[in-house]
Amino acid sequence: MRFTEANVRTYKHPDNKPTYALWDENLPGFGFRVQAGGNKVYYAKYRMGTKQRWLKIGAVQKTSLESAKRLAKTFFESVQKNIDPANTKATASAAAVQTFGSAIDSYLEQLETDRLSATHIRRSRSYLEKYFRPLHTIALASIDRATVSRELNLINKRGPVAANRARATLSAYFNWSIAKGLCKYNPVDKSIKNKEKSRDRVLTARELKTVWSNVDDNDYGKIVKLLTLTCQRRDEIARLTWSEINFEEKQIELPGIRTKNSRPHIIPLSPPAIAILKSIDRDGKDVFTKRNNWQIDKDRLDEKCGVTDWVLHDLRRTGSTGMGEQLSIPPHVVEAVLNHVSGSKAGVAGVYNKAAYLKEKREALNKYADYVLAIVT
Numbered sequence: 001m002r003f004t005e006a007n008v009r010t011y012k013h014p015d016n017k018p019t020y021a022l023w024d025e026n027l028p029g030f031g032f033r034v035q036a037g038g039n040k041v042y043y044a045k046y047r048m049g050t051k052q053r054w055l056k057i058g059a060v061q062k063t064s065l066e067s068a069k070r071l072a073k074t075f076f077e078s079v080q081k082n083i084d085p086a087n088t089k090a091t092a093s094a095a096a097v098q099t100f101g102s103a104i105d106s107y108l109e110q111l112e113t114d115r116l117s118a119t120h121i122r123r124s125r126s127y128l129e130k131y132f133r134p135l136h137t138i139a140l141a142s143i144d145r146a147t148v149s150r151e152l153n154l155i156n157k158r159g160p161v162a163a164n165r166a167r168a169t170l171s172a173y174f175n176w177s178i179a180k181g182l183c184k185y186n187p188v189d190k191s192i193k194n195k196e197k198s199r200d201r202v203l204t205a206r207e208l209k210t211v212w213s214n215v216d217d218n219d220y221g222k223i224v225k226l227l228t229l230t231c232q233r234r235d236e237i238a239r240l241t242w243s244e245i246n247f248e249e250k251q252i253e254l255p256g257i258r259t260k261n262s263r264p265h266i267i268p269l270s271p272p273a274i275a276i277l278k279s280i281d282r283d284g285k286d287v288f289t290k291r292n293n294w295q296i297d298k299d300r301l302d303e304k305c306g307v308t309d310w311v312l313h314d315l316r317r318t319g320s321t322g323m324g325e326q327l328s329i330p331p332h333v334v335e336a337v338l339n340h341v342s343g344s345k346a347g348v349a350g351v352y353n354k355a356a357y358l359k360e361k362r363e364a365l366n367k368y369a370d371y372v373l374a375i376v377t
Helices: 005-010 065-080 085-097 101-113 118-131 145-156 160-179 205-214 219-230 234-238 271-278 294-305 313-326 331-338 347-352 358-376
Strands: 020-023 030-034 040-048 051-059 251-254 265-268
Touching: 005 065, 030 065, 040 065, 051 065, 051 085, 065 085, 101 118, 101 160, 118 160, 118 234, 145 160, 205 219, 205 294, 205 358, 219 234, 219 271, 219 294, 219 313, 219 358, 265 358, 271 358, 313 331, 313 358, 331 358
Parallel strands: none
Antiparallel strands: 020 030, 030 040, 040 051, 251 265
């Protein structure tokens, strides 16, 4: 029988015949099976070794003849390459039901295997689980550029930086999904990246005093003061554990999994920083209660102190600027305090320069603590 869309769909099952099949004269091995009830299903028939196999393509009423023949041809091409299309079809079916949300844990496990920093993994989880929650129930293979663009536009309302970080995380997730055979292309490709304005905000002495004087005597307030005195990143201080604090040596000892550049980092503690940490009740392994309300606390502080247009990370820039401009601390020591891999620690020079500058860092942070206290008291 020579198949056409019309004669396949209108073919009537003879009342005196059980289930049987008809084959297309133009494509050997491609046909449809007619069931006793009259239902018709497209199939591809092929042989792998000594075994003959039938592979279901789809119901005639729901599948066009053209698409059914096209799929059958891909099956036969696989057979020519000695690849069983039943296996590739099973893989494709598995991919079709692998939703965005159901693959996240496997992706994060891969990041851990690749030994990426705990901060990177935690942020990836946050973006994928919270920012892209509307995608969780959609099959990865079904997500297109329009869907991604819509979600990124919504995230962009939180700010261009957040949207760019979310975009980068999403792109990495899809690249991993492609490697795992869960989808065929990355819908983030060619999406528009926001232009970011580099922040250069440094708090003035008056603003620093105002902020310091208005923080509450709670976990958030202590975190703000420690960020001021140590010039470290927010989560490096906010997620401190007691095991990372060496009171005897007067320093914080961060493992590589807790730093942005994945390198261990020792942060000398000035006397006022030690006093803050010793004022905290030691209950459990974490120094501070885990925070989910950063913006609420920050908004409350801004309203109370009247300082605007600043973020916690500006305290780090303020410290770097103060150490360099006000205290004349050498740039390489400031970089060591910040745990930046640049200057004398970057590139080929960094291979040979393994100096930790611990003594110099301690002197720098002690001087800066005295400078801060002279301003705020």
